[in-house]
Structure formats: structure tokens, C-alpha cells
Amino acid sequence: MNYTKRDTYAGSISKLTLGKEVVLNGWAHKVRDLGGLCFVDFRDASGIVQVVLNPEKFDNLQEIKTESCLSITGKVVERDDANKNLKIPTGEIEVVASSYQLISSSQPLPFPISDEKEMSRVNEEIRFKYRYLDLRRPVCRNKLAIRASVLKNMRSFFDNRGFLEIETPIITKSTPEGARDYLVPYRLEPGLFYALPQSPQQYKQLLMVAGMERYYQIAKCFRDESQRSDRQPEFTQLDVEMSFVNQEDILQIAEEMTLDVVNKVIDEFKLEKKKVDPFVRLTYDEAIRDYGSDKPDLRFSLKLFDVSESVSNSGFGVFKNCVESGGIVKGIRYPGGASLSKKEIGALEEFCKEFGAKGLAWIAAGPDGAEFAYTSKNGLGLRSPIVKFFSEAELEELISVSGMEKGDLICFIADDRSVVHNVLSRLRNLIGERAGLIDKTELKFCWVLNFPLVEWNADESRWDSTHHPFTMPRVEDLDKLESDPAAVRADCYDIVCNGVEWASGSMRIYNPEVQQRVFSLLGISEDVQKERFGHMIEAFRYGAPPHGGFAPGIDRLLMFLTDDSSIKEVIPFPKIAGGTDPLMSAPSSIDAMQWAEIGLKKI
């Protein structure tokens, strides 16, 4: 239908516009019909302004329902002092309508989109089914605006530095080395399949061989694995690759980009976040040693401590035997944890057991008034089921190594190295949260460097890449590739933010022989190498330049910036459980003709 086109945005109206005749296009956010007077909170992409309609001028105001689409013509006037609403930016003025058009009416809504308090509790499934309504909420729109700004700032950062934005194919080849692929049947030869890319990794390396030298892309990636609150089957990463650079060059540009983009966006949107500082640098070994994890949350400084030596000759069999059989005993301090009840400590133990711990040993320094099994030289009263197994010297050493203070709870895990670190890193995050050690306005980025090239996969009895098979082994470790793979370090690095893996990168192999040796180490036969990765080996035979890059997750960055606990909130049309799209109802069945065309049959 014809409608009067907008000349003014609702959010741009201010006292400066007083007296002006304006035409607004948008939606009825909220309608308050007082009988002799009708108020409409009128919303468009720019904001909300109150429109006043006098029923004497209009005979069918009841037709204006919540969320109907309207064109309104009216005059901007200042409200009487008593009627000003200082809670909203346009609250000192309003638009007195002289005419309006109902462009498009709206049915009753499936959820109250103008009520943020209610909306925060509405079931995700129903919100995402009607995502086009959900997104009308100004808070949702704002998240997409932040997202757009992140992308724009990233693009301009790289554009200004001579990078080319280059698109790589979405329909490509399956290389089932990592996550499960999404597959696309090939119509012309039934039985063959394309795959959607898990990342543009190979293409970007081929672009380096192609002499592009500096590439970036805002890339869609696809992984058919089960979801988490920070994982979607389809996600977006910033993909970057550079030639003739060393690791330090890449670290610098990645860090510079992050600081530039994140701090600009924090400013632009006045986000309740502190400006981001230059990144802390940790080696992989340091991260595991101090935090038990290669993705430590550095918003709080608690570190694990190692008491393996102190307890190796103690009377506590659990610890002693563990160390004797090659395990370790490490612990973490829970500030203020001494006041936890028996039940609460029991719950901590259950938490640890979920991740494979056999138990949780603890010593509490307090609380006041409790019966103490030991009082230390510096006056700490200790309460614990295990104090009796230790000598005075051993206890004093535990106190000093742990840095225990009055009111603390010290938690110990004794097991093999990987279990201890896994459990304690998770316990550390829990303690950080529970003890209120985390400043939610902080984004603490850090580098984790010097990962091992490969890890032993006990289940499959083979070496797996820590990152991916194209990662460059340290030159000085190359001779250990076959003899002692575990000792080979890689030129690769992660960026971790607030305990979440945000970016991953590496220097890449550009020598065909080294690439073949790494494939072989990973148990990929020469036939399979040729079939799956022959194009890479072949490409490296034509003067491949040294190159490397990195790839941070856009969705996760948005989640950090908006303080959402789920990645779904910052994705325009997210998938829900099982990777399904509740709006379009995908996946869906296909008709008989389509089955026939792709030459497939259901079995």
C-alpha cells in the first residue's frame, strides 16, 4: 500500500526539533489508550518517542495494536514539566499526531517484547522461533549493532594495513581429521560429497602460496558437533594469514588489532567494560603449571601449588601412594572457604569427581570457634580430616607452600597429572566465581605460547595434533619428530580471554617434506595424504613462502562484550539443540524428486 514516507527518525527527535512537522515510520512499541487520549510509544530502528493521538480526530484508534507498523505525521512539542519522563532520552518531548496510516497490522504477540523484565525469562526456543520479533527489542538490535561495529572495525584495521579480504568456498572438500563435517551430496555422481569448511585453513594457506601475502576474511565455519553455550554448529571467525612473517610479527598484529577494535567498540557503545590492556604472555607449560589449563581465567590471580614433594613421605597413604606411582598432588586456595559447611564441601568434592577426581582432600583455616586439629606457628587453627596424617613440619610446609591465610580452605587433588590439572582448573574457575574474585567489567586477554605439536591419544593409540596438521614444528625440534614426538614444540599460540579460548594460530609448514613427516606422525598413510591433502603438498612444491596466521571467534568476542552467557544471543539466527533452526524448521525432509536427483536412498 501507499504510505507517507519517513522524514525523521524517532530517536533523533529532541528539543531542537520543537515545532517541526515530522513523518515517522515504525512500530507501536506500546499503546496506552486512556479513552479521551491515546499514547503510543513509537519505535523505529533509531529509538522510541511518545506519540499522542486525540480520539476526537480519529475514529478507529483501537486498530493500533502493539507492534503494528505505522506511518505517523505530527508535530513535535515540548511536554509540560509535570508530564516529562526523564527515564527515556526523548522524554521531554512528544509528537502530537495530525494523521496516521496503519501500514500493516499485527496479531497478538507470542511474548511481551516491550517488557525486558519478562523477556529475560522467556523460553529460548519460542524466542528464536519468532526471532524476527525478538530482534525488534532495542537490546537485541543493539547487540547486532555492536556486532556490525566489531566487523567494521576489524575490516578497516586490516584494510588500512594492506590486507586483502578474500572469500573462500563454502562448498568444499571433506578432510575428516578434526570435527565431524557437514556433508553435501554431489548430484552428478552419487556417492561423492562436498563438505562445508570447518575453517578456511587450507584455502588461506593456498592464498599465501598464491602470493596474496596478506589475507583476511570474516569466515563462516561449520562443525557438526554437539553444542555448548559458547559453541554453535555454524559460527563466524576472523581469519587472517600473512607471508614472510615470524611468530612475533603475527602476535603483534593480532594483539594490536584486538586492542584497537575492542577498545573502539567499548567506547562507541559505552559498554560497561574496562579498556583492554596489552596481553599477558604465558607459555603452555606455565599455564598448565599455574592454572592447570591452557585457557586460564586471569581476571583473578589464584594459582595452583604443587605439594607432591612435601607429601611424598607423609603418613597420608592417598598422597604418598599417588606420588610413588607417578602421580602428583596439587592444590588450590579457596579464599574464605573455611566457612563452608560440611555439605558445601561435599558438593565441591562431587564437582571434582565429575571430572575424574577420586576425592577431594581439604584443610580449613577456621572458622573461629571451631575445634582445631592443629594450630600453626603463625596462629592458624586448622580443621581437617587429614591433618592427623601429617607431621608438624609437613603441615607447616603445606601452609607455607599454599599461602594459606585465616579463613581459607585449601583443596588438594592427588591423581595423575592430567586429571589433577583438569579438576583443579575447573575448581579454580568455580572458586573464582563463588569467592567473588572476578571483576565482570574486565576482559583479560593473554597469549598462551609454545604448545606441544602433538598429544598422545590413548583411546585411539595415536598422536593427535594439538592445533592442526599444518602447524610448523620448532625448527630446533624437527629431529625429534619421529624419535620423541611429545618433546616437539610448535610455533603456535592461542589467545585466551576470561578463561575462554578466543583465537588460535600458528606458523605453518611450507615445506612438502616436513608436511609429509607430520602427516605420517599423525598416522595418516601416504595414500590418504595424497588423496586428502595432495593439493597442499603439491602447492608447497612451487615456491611456497613462509607464512602463518590466526583466527579469533567473532561470536565469542561479542559474547564477552555484551556479557551474555550464551553465544546464541549475539547470533542473528541461532541454532538450538541438535543444531536445528526453530524459525525455518531446518533441517527438513526433501521431496522424492530431490532424493532421486542426488541419487540417495534412505536405509
Add this chain to the structure above:
RNA sequence: GCGGGUGUAGCUCAGUGGUUAGAGCACCGGCCUGUCACGCCGGGGGUCGCGGGUUCAAGUCCCGUCAUCCGCGCCA
């Protein structure tokens, strides 16, 4: 694949094994000229996720199943 939570009106939720399953918001009708969580009066609206079972009687108890959320495994 596994563990835990949830599932009752359009939405959010309440509901000791016992009358005709309720509330707030939304919706419909009426009244209302300064509301901005408008107010007041009235009304419609239910496959209590689905299927079994126990019971005189099941929204409530049991078994199974489905959906969804969170987590584990998985995520080169």
C-alpha cells in the same frame, strides 16, 4: 552417547493423590483527557508435552518416550 533441570492458558508461573485446574501479563468488550508497568469493571481462553501403569480417584505417584536448557563425552 551420558548426567542434571524444565515441560500446566499466547507468555511467565502457582497448584498436600480428592469439588468445575488458578494468578499476573497478553487478548476481547465496556468506562476513562496526561499516561509512560496507565487505571477500573466484565469476558473468552487448557490434549496439565506424549504414551502406558498404579489407584475408587492422577496435573500430582511409577515406567517409558519426546522436546528444550545447562553440563560431560565430543569439538584436528
